[in-house]
Amino acid sequence: MPQHDIRRRIEAIWAECWRSGMYEPVEIMEQMLYLLFLRRLDDLQASRLIGPLHAPQGPLWSPAGAEDHLMHWSRFKDLRGAEMYALLADHVFPRLRCLGGPGSAYAQHMKGVRFSIPSAAALARLVTLIEALPRQAGRRGCAAYDYLAGKLAGIGARGAYTTPPCITGLMVALVAPCPGDIVCSPVGGDGNFLVGVAEYLAQCHPAMFADPNASEHFHHRMFHAYDSDKTMLRIACMNLALRGVINPDIRYTNSVAPDVAGEEDRYSIVLAHPSTAGLRHQDAASTAHAEIVMVAQFLRMLKRGGRAAVIVPRHILNGSSPAHLALRRQLVEEQQVDAVITFSAGLSDRHAGLPKSLLLFTRTDCGGNHPIWFYDVQCDSGDADAAGAAQRNARRRGPWRGGSPAAGNAHNRVPELMLRWGQGGGAAIGAGRAARLRVRRDRIARASHCRSVKRYRSGWRMDG
Incomplete structure (x- = not known):
């Protein structure tokens, strides 16, 4: 998808955020990024693109409880505004704060995730606009997500x-x-170097994921990063989660x-x-x-x-x-x-x-x-x-x-x-x-x- 078309569509979503009473640029981009992340994660699991990179523990995003069947993007995107708003505020975002499970780097840095969309009507309009963004096949992910993550990293x-x-x-x-x-x-910034290494290995050494020892090393010991910007740490976590890395070492350090x-x-x-x-x-x-x-x-x-x-x-x-x-x-x-x-x-x-x-x-x-x-x-x-x-x-x-x-x-x-x-x-x-x-x-x-x-x-x- 051409970059100017992505920019035009993102600007339309941005204008909707302004009409809804959201004026802080970082807050707007973070809310859009969280919604795009949920959509992309659901797409990856539905098509099993993450699967080959995962160990037997299963996917990072595994909601549990009575609302399990509704907590994926493909399910809640069609709910009514008030029902969708309550689901995201009370179930989806609290679960997002625990991404990766207790004690993981994901849970440590994603605990700062906030749901700040002001109303159910605004959420419904934003979900409709985001769902209309084209999906890009392959492990590189959604072009709109990559564009927005890069913009937020460059602020x-x-x-x-x-x-x-x-x-x-x-x-x-x-x-x-x-x-x-x-x-x-x-x-570490937005985790771009670690993401680049993960993609390089998937392309040049695909056989490593069939080796239990190499796969274990990839998921638990290979990737290390630290940064002093909490927003960047959250972006890095989401970027690595979309590439299927189970437990990277990402630390908040000067x-x-x-x-x-x-x-x-x-x-x-x-x-x-x-x-x-x-x-x-x-x-x-x-x-x-x-x-x-x-x-x-x-x-x-x-x-x-x-x-x-x-x-x-x-x-x-x-x-x-x-x-x-x-x-x-x-x-x-x-x-x-x-x-x-x-x-x-x-x-x-x-x-x-x-x-x-x-x-x-x-x-x-x-x-x-x-x-x-x-x-x-x-x-x-x-x-x-x-x-x-x-x-x-x-x-x-x-x-x-x-x-x-x-x-x-x-x-x-x-x-x-x-x-x-x-x-x-x-x-x-x-x-x-x-x-x-x-x-x-x-x-x-x-x-x-x-x-x-x-x-x-x-x-x-x-x-x-």
Whole structure:
């Protein structure tokens, strides 16, 4: 379904909320998201799309009691307004607060779910509008749900740190999770990285779900995340529930705290887009130092042999403070830096004009012998006017427009990047003007361990 059509339909539901007396944007989006979640969960169970990922304990959403037969979306959506309102307020939402059962991460974070639709008439109209939204087959779920969850995750200061789905898919593919991995998203947000890993494993390692030990590991020990935003934790729980994960480890913890006691040497994969939105009241030097500390934390959290994909601001790669130099020296000389991928025009519309880089590294504690692979996605080249126009367009739309890594349109560079990564930086393909090169570690050491791709431009090859 086209994005503009989804937006138009969501705006119609939003207008209905306003007419009903709901004016707080976060509250409106949360109520719509809960209703969409109930519909999607009912659809998945009806079609048994969740089934292959579940252990014998059964589905997460298993209402019990006298109202059992009415507590699913397919049943209550046809009730009269007053009857439906009483059912949701007295039975469905209290059960939603216990999602996953006592002691689960779901129940811990979903206990804050509130039913705040003001009247039975308003509920009936909203359910009718939501039921009219098209359903999308497959494990990816409802496009309207994904759109709304992304909008809610992008609200406020931390919205500048949301990660576009195609970048999430890229990071997951680069670390290539295996059935035995233990994955952590230390700045969990809406759970997009964990969802990406679950989908990658379902696609690339489907046989693991037929193995009782691998399935048990997947459902109870593989997924870990923490965040300090309770709304994000609820979204993460719902996203993972829709992917059939029974018992993830999702914790309410300060994501930027300098202490990681108990988390050292624990994870085989770390995926992160660090958010310092809560620190923006501090001066630039303090914020930069906090970002350096976070990257160092991620390294300590890895087991030996563990790998990480982390999106970092530009100063991490070329800053000249002692802290910057110490971090880069540690990564280059003591660990294995595999790749530095630069997003010159930002990650998306929201990130336009904010250059960032993806840092891919492996913890070895003994350094590495391989050259570091640099990849820089630049605007199309040509005459000055054309280059300027292309740069403005890139900043307006971002170089990664196009959705999933499988999308092969002119603006999505993820498939090309993944192909070059698999080829080890081989011959030029396509018409993209992305540049890549491999740089020896001794050359990086002579440049104060600077990992800004501009430092090594001389002599590199341009694609196209």
